[in-house]
Amino acid sequence: MAKQNTPLSIFLKNYSDILLLLGGILAGSILGLVFGKGVEVIKPLGDIFLNMLFTAIIPLIFFTIATSIATLEKTEKLGKLFSIMLAVFLGTVIVSAVVMILGVLLFPIHQEIILSKVPLETIQESNVGTQITQLLTVNDFSELLTRKSMLALILFSFLIGFATLRSGEKGQTFKNFLKSGDEVMKQLLHLIMKTAPIGLGAYFAYQVGIFGPQLFGTYAKPLGLYYAVCGFYFIVFFSLYAFMAGGKKGLTVFWKNNITPSLTALGTCSSIATIPANLEAAEEMKIPNHISHIVIPLGAPLHKDGSSTGSIIKIAILFAMFGKDFTEPSTLLLALGITVIVSVVEGGIPNGGYIGEVLTITVYGLPMEQALPAAMIIGTLIDPMATLLNANGDLVATMLVARISEGKKWLSKNLVA
Template sequence: MKAILQNYKSSILLVIALAIGGFIGLTFPSIAKEVKPIGEIFLNLLFMTIVPLVGVSVMSSIAKMTDLRKLGKILLLVIIISLLMPLVASLTMIGLHEIYNPAKGIVVTFEQSFQGNAGGMNFVEMVTASDFIGLLSKKNILALIIMSIIGGIAIGQAGESGQKISSLLDAANDVIMKLISIIMKLAPLGLGCYFADTMASQDPKLVITFGSVIAMFFVTSLVYFIFASTFYSWIAGGLPAIKSFWKCMMEPAATSLGTCSSLASLPVTIRAAKKMGLNDDILNVSLPLLANLNKGGVAMIATLKVLFIYQILGIPFDTQALLLTLMIAVISAIIVGGVPGGAFLGEIFIVTTLGLPLEAIPMLVILGAITDAPATMLNVVNDLNATQIIQRFCGNKKPAAEDTSPTNQLATDV
């Protein structure tokens, strides 16, 4: 229990700080206005790290991935699955949200003016910048991500010279992560103060709405976990694959709930994959990649955040907004969710891409912090499903997990 609490320490402190800030804002609005500058200072410190964080982290990750291009088919399947599974998760959230909208009827007003990109977005301006200087602004975060991906591919293909640049990027990434860890120590105070000011002018019913939205995510994630996981395993090998998955998934699922980290759960996930009878040559390559790229849970919560913020701001959710939401969900799952230490990058990415006021960030942080555990569990169990599918299409078979002979059991325990 102590270890679990330690893993959730930062999230617990953050939720407590936001709760205190919300209480102060609703009860003592005059005090909330006075402490707002503290929150603004914290957010500005964080914003100043976004460009180097995204540029360096994404280029470094992509450069390493291209070293695996010789594995061709496995890598291609990992990429395809990492695009499709988040799309399915996002569409599941959108579908259930159409059936039940917990934020319906709630309207929030912000002091800061904004121009929502829904219904009037300029696609060219979203994915590109007119010059290099434009990439150095958080307003062009999507263009920066795209250029970083291209840069990472170029580094990976540059041979020995690229390896030197990749090493420098790794060192720079370590420094940036340390810088962010220092700034993040101020997160409870900074976001608590900022949220106090946000709630000072809001309807107290908004608190109840938060609870309803979070409850909806838990229900949606449970539905997706049961039905989508079963469907993915069926694609991988029918009834035997389904039985194998449900027999072996509990240990990595429980570990992910306890650690709240796909990477921390990776050793247990690999162990479970071996018990399922998956080929070592496939799982040892695919699972580490999937842990960084395939994040259906991240896509699902990113989608809910967009739907929530659209509703409370009264932005129409039309076809254009739907496509933008799906794009945000997939990018969040593949890139944003895989950036280590980028605790609020997902929220910042959503707000800047949609052209929303910064006051929306603490609201999205609440949703992300409380739903982090089930989202991580979805990420981890979907990695097992994905590995099953990759093995099927790569044509490598091993004995099924039902083989419980002493020799096989010894092999799985090593």
């Protein structure tokens, strides 16, 4: 006798992975609240999970981007796709910054921030040309195989894909190799994500146990404002973007499939670590591979709605610290410009690089010794929510790119197919 499928069994079958992930995160959060700093003992479990992800991400990015370019039917599509993608990235970053500016103007920050002493990161000074060279290229192939060279790896992957496309029949064997590699990396990441409930649970325990108390201390008011505004932006504007991309169906498929990427972003505080979950979600959402395999890997280092909102709140807090007026039009316009720059130059490494903070402090002429420690602490405390907007923003941006490049009915056609 065939086993009857009940609504409960169907629900458990469809959402078992998400329920396990939520269970692991909930258990980790409770451990963090109960044991505080004692949860450091289980942090290695989270580190192991994250290290496996980071190890797999380098070949994943290479194969996904190179395969997408190599299998394009027409090279003209690439230029059009790039133009649309950059417009979407820039548009959403500016919108997120404006939303945070309005939040700060409606709920001004008026309080003295206690300056905590933290070790300052050494900033290496170099001219603009050198910085651009180091950002886009490396001087040895082995240096491509690191997260610190993410943009250089992406550029190299594009060139390999384009060279394969130009090779025609002579490059067919190599094209098949790229396709096979792409499929193998997908399967590897499926296996790694099976350990996510334990890995992310351990990471959430650490985040709650170590940083939780600080959220209710000196920085409580500005952090409360930041998390509230970002939560509003995440729910309202991401829903708006999804609706613009695919109507009611777009809204449904986005919120149905963005849970795992959201939890991965919150737990790891890394846009790059969220790339695999985003790619998997994009596949479930029926976003064409030639779009998702380009937009999502590029979005991780370049598209940062969360960094944009973070830049605004840091500027507002620093202005409050030093008694400056944040409401001046010139200040607000400059803040918008800084957010765009920060969105491009900041990497996807957890709590990594303080380029944005140094840029902000330098442009506004604030004392580095006093301002940088406060900016670093704020950056650490807002990191989970900022990463959520950064990483999940890549997913909804991919939907918008698909809508503009593939036409109004792209989602309906792909769902039927």
